[in-house]
Amino acid sequence: MGNGPSTQLGHVKFEGVSKRFVSPVGQTMTALRDVNLEILPGQFCAIVGPTGCGKSTTLTMLAGLERPSAGTVTISDQVVSGITKGVSFMFQADALLPWRSVLTNVALGPSFNKVPHKDALDMARNWLRIVGLSGFEQHYPHQLSGGMRKRASLAAALINKPSILLMDEPFSALDVQTRSIMSNELLSLWERDRPTVLFVTHDLEEAIGLADKVVVITAGPGTVKAVFDIDLPRPRGALQEIRFQPRFLELHQLIWEALRDEVQRTYARQGAPVPAKETAE
Amino acid sequence: MTDTTVSAGFRAAARRRRLLVLLGQAVILVGFIGTWQIASDTGFVDPLFFGSPTGVVARLADWFVNGTAYGSFWFQIFVTLEEAAIGFVVGVFSGIFMGILLGQVDYLSDVMNPYIKFLNAIPRIVLGSIFVMWLGLGLAAKAILAAVLVFFVVFFNAYQGVRSVDPNLVANIRILGGSRADVIRQVIIPSAMTWIVASLHVALGFSIIGAIVGEILGAQHGLGLVIKTAQNTFDSDGVFGCMFVIGMIVLGVEVLMTRIEKRLLAWRKPSSAENIQDV
Numbered sequence: 001m002g003n004g005p006s007t008q009l010g011h012v013k014f015e016g017v018s019k020r021f022v023s024p025v026g027q028t029m030t031a032l033r034d035v036n037l038e039i040l041p042g043q044f045c046a047i048v049g050p051t052g053c054g055k056s057t058t059l060t061m062l063a064g065l066e067r068p069s070a071g072t073v074t075i076s077d078q079v080v081s082g083i084t085k086g087v088s089f090m091f092q093a094d095a096l097l098p099w100r101s102v103l104t105n106v107a108l109g110p111s112f113n114k115v116p117h118k119d120a121l122d123m124a125r126n127w128l129r130i131v132g133l134s135g136f137e138q139h140y141p142h143q144l145s146g147g148m149r150k151r152a153s154l155a156a157a158l159i160n161k162p163s164i165l166l167m168d169e170p171f172s173a174l175d176v177q178t179r180s181i182m183s184n185e186l187l188s189l190w191e192r193d194r195p196t197v198l199f200v201t202h203d204l205e206e207a208i209g210l211a212d213k214v215v216v217i218t219a220g221p222g223t224v225k226a227v228f229d230i231d232l233p234r235p236r237g238a239l240q241e242i243r244f245q246p247r248f249l250e251l252h253q254l255i256w257e258a259l260r261d262e263v264q265r266t267y268a269r270q271g272a273p274v275p276a277k278e279t280a281e
Numbered sequence: 282m283t284d285t286t287v288s289a290g291f292r293a294a295a296r297r298r299r300l301l302v303l304l305g306q307a308v309i310l311v312g313f314i315g316t317w318q319i320a321s322d323t324g325f326v327d328p329l330f331f332g333s334p335t336g337v338v339a340r341l342a343d344w345f346v347n348g349t350a351y352g353s354f355w356f357q358i359f360v361t362l363e364e365a366a367i368g369f370v371v372g373v374f375s376g377i378f379m380g381i382l383l384g385q386v387d388y389l390s391d392v393m394n395p396y397i398k399f400l401n402a403i404p405r406i407v408l409g410s411i412f413v414m415w416l417g418l419g420l421a422a423k424a425i426l427a428a429v430l431v432f433f434v435v436f437f438n439a440y441q442g443v444r445s446v447d448p449n450l451v452a453n454i455r456i457l458g459g460s461r462a463d464v465i466r467q468v469i470i471p472s473a474m475t476w477i478v479a480s481l482h483v484a485l486g487f488s489i490i491g492a493i494v495g496e497i498l499g500a501q502h503g504l505g506l507v508i509k510t511a512q513n514t515f516d517s518d519g520v521f522g523c524m525f526v527i528g529m530i531v532l533g534v535e536v537l538m539t540r541i542e543k544r545l546l547a548w549r550k551p552s553s554a555e556n557i558q559d560v
């Protein structure tokens with residue numbers, strides 16, 4: 001476990017990374033092709049791209065769950081070759097253990113890292129307080145609402161003080177209101193320790209509202225199409241408000257230009273008719 | 282209507298329904314036993330083959346008071362239950378162990394697959410004869426037969442349970458720093474537990490079957506031996522009496538097991554059928 005933020009930790013580099021999957025019948029499918037990307041320590045990086053372009057694969061490789069077929073992924077100049085310490089992952093679906101209380105779920109991270117049981121529970125209690133779940137320690141995950149489960153997952157991911165936080169469409173299952181509340185809470189939690197964040201999403205507004213840097217991935221096989229720096233000042237405040245600022249709209253227009261072609265290509269490939277709006281106008 | 286009158290009306294309706302169900306159950310019980318008794322008394326069925334409720338009660342009373350040819354009736358019950366319990370425990374634990382092992386190690390699972398299918402296909406009850414030949418008339422042969430029957434039920438469920446573990450949960454534990462043992466302890470076993478617990482009810486019945494069949498094949502004590510003796514002397518009241526006693530015992534253990542199941546699976550979301558009633 002690291003002690004607070006570190007400027008050395010959390011420096012992410014993808015160099016010529018490709019990932020091919022082999023299906024059981026022996027067909028190969030290229031998910032990612034020649035990805036080059038650098039994310040500086042403490043940066044909040046959003047990755048957007050059409051469905052199935054391999055954006056989640058960047059996260060699983062960085063977490064060490066999968067190896068690249070070519071190229072290297074490095075964290076602070078160390079090649080990732082397995083599960084790496086200091087990396088936390090927040091999945092799209094809940095990854096809380098349904099048979100454990102919220103408290104013991106959050107305490108899993110420290111207890112795996114040899115923190116004495118009682119101290120781990122104290123840490124977990126503290127983190128539940130930070131994410132606003134005091135009083136729900138003994139509840140089972142199914143007894144919480146979707147938003148509360150996300151907060152518990154965030155606490156479970158942040159309790160290990162990661163230098164890198166990977167998030168794979170973490171809020172996509174939530175309703176719109178809960179989602180914007182969670183985005184704001186994520187930002188204020190991120191400000192505390194400033195881990196490097198890779199945030200995969202298909203929601204461009206969410207990406208611009210949260211990130212320092214938005215990476216657009218092409219339709220599969222995915223590769224980096226363009227990288228945009230988001231120069232909106234921090235702290236940003238509520239997403240509902242900043243999304244009407246002129247600079248926000250300008251960036252949105254710019255990035256959407258890059259993203260649109262890729263989305264349409266994926267659409268066409270799936271055999272769906274190109275949306276009438278796009279062709280008729 | 283206000284909420285209170287609605288809920289009062291609902292409670293009254295629920296009570297009425299419970300009473301109706303009980304009444305229906307009582308009608309079936311009295312009807313069945315009454316028909317049996319009358320059919321037997323009037324000679325419509327031959328009491329020698331079909332016995333009669335009063336005959337069964339008399340036979341059981343005699344056994345409980347005066348004992349059987351092999352000692353007290355309580356002792357026969359104890360012997361059978363002991364064999365079944367040992368078989369149950371051994372079968373359940375070995376089934377869970379093998380299920381998790383093969384569920385985790387693909388190579389082993391692929392290698393063992395045809396053999397397990399074959400072992401499952403053969404009538405394992407016949408193994409009882411082998412066990413009696415090997416191990417004699419004592420407890421071991423019956424306990425092993427019961428364990429073999431229980432093993433396969435639990436094994437298949439445990440295996441399936443391990444195979445259907447959510448890969449996200451496993452990935453999450455590993456990223457949080459959990460070892461392979463942590464993954465097994467925190468994810469695989471609890472997750473497979475739903476499947477395993479579901480198999481325990483069937484396994485319980487099988488453990489009793491194993492013990493009794495083992496005793497019928499050869500024993501010096503136990504309910505199976507009592508049944509076999511009753512069969513040889515055309516004592517149908519005795520056979521029905523033993524069936525009844527075994528049924529009551531299994532019912533009792535089932536109640537206990539349902540309680541344990543509820544505790545083990547307390548974390549589960551109650552299904553909507555359990556807590557929502559259509560008013």
